[in-house]
Amino acid sequence: MSAFDFPSIYNFPPFFTQQPNEATWQTQAQLWISIILSYCRFYKIHRLDLSDALTTELFYNKSINRRLKLETLQSIIKMMIKQGLAEWDPPNKKTSAFIYWKKPEEWATSISNWVSENGLNNSIVTLYEIAHGEASEGTEFHEIDQAVLLKALDVLVKKGEAQTLQATNAEEMGVKFFGTG
Numbered sequence: 001m002s003a004f005d006f007p008s009i010y011n012f013p014p015f016f017t018q019q020p021n022e023a024t025w026q027t028q029a030q031l032w033i034s035i036i037l038s039y040c041r042f043y044k045i046h047r048l049d050l051s052d053a054l055t056t057e058l059f060y061n062k063s064i065n066r067r068l069k070l071e072t073l074q075s076i077i078k079m080m081i082k083q084g085l086a087e088w089d090p091p092n093k094k095t096s097a098f099i100y101w102k103k104p105e106e107w108a109t110s111i112s113n114w115v116s117e118n119g120l121n122n123s124i125v126t127l128y129e130i131a132h133g134e135a136s137e138g139t140e141f142h143e144i145d146q147a148v149l150l151k152a153l154d155v156l157v158k159k160g161e162a163q164t165l166q167a168t169n170a171e172e173m174g175v176k177f178f179g180t181g
Contacts, residue, residue, distance in 0.1 A: 004042045004057075007035065016059075016066035018075065032068075032076045037085065041101040046145030047089060049096045050074065089147070098148060102140070107152035110141055112161060112177075121179030124165065126172055127153075146170055 009015050009031055019025045039058050040046070050073055053059055059068040077097045080086035087098045102110075111130065115121060118135055129135065131149055136142045141149070153175055156162035165174035 004039055006061075007031075010035065010061060011064060013064050013066050016061065016064075016068050018069070018072040029076050029079050033080055033083070033085065036076070036080070036099060037101045040099045044143055045099060046148045047096060047098050048077075050077070051095065098145070098151075100148075104148065104151035105155050107141055107144065107148065108155035108159075110139065111152055112156060114139055114141075115177045116179060121177050124174045124176045126167075126174055127170055128172065130175070 015028065015031070019028050036048075036058070040048075050070060054067060054070060054073065059073060060066070074094050077086050077088070077094070080097075080099070081088065084103060085100050087100070088094055089096045089098050114136065115125075125133075127146065127149060131142065131144050131146065141152075144152075150170070153162060153164060156175075156177075157164060161178055163176045163178070165176060167173045
């Protein structure tokens with residue numbers, strides 16, 4: 001797999017320090033949001049543990065010896081949450097976050113389209129089959145984080161397009177998709 005191609009701003013040392021001017025900070029944060037979303041999409045990352053993430057290339061540029069501070073990353077995630085692009089996990093802590101490079105509603109649409117294209121309407125499929133099965137290979141949701149998958153399926157349940165069927169563990173949990181397929 002090729003490496004992620006960071007934009008040139010990533011090599012600018014002040015980019016790793018929260019700027020005191022509010023307008024500059026807003027621009028800086030939006031650039032960080034764009035990089036985070038692109039990076040997470042590239043590597044199919046659905047959840048960031050903030051402390052661990054600060055040691056990765058995403059927030060630590062070894063070539064210029066600059067690292068983003070935890071407080072700055074938390075501020076960026078807070079902005080992402082306001083834009084519907086992230087969610088604290090768990091909600092009462094600010095140590096880990098879901099990163100929505102694709103929102104649950106968008107995942108729901110992708111899954112619904114896949115169900116129709118594969119003639120799976122009116123059948124039961126396990127969460128494992130959706131996230132890891134041969135039929136889902138090559139889809140963007142193959143290897144999706146289980147919690148994000150459940151959020152996407154919840155969207156389909158609320159729309160009346162699916163019903164979840166409980167099991168002894170989440171991967172064996174079934175989903176019945178409704179439709180004419």
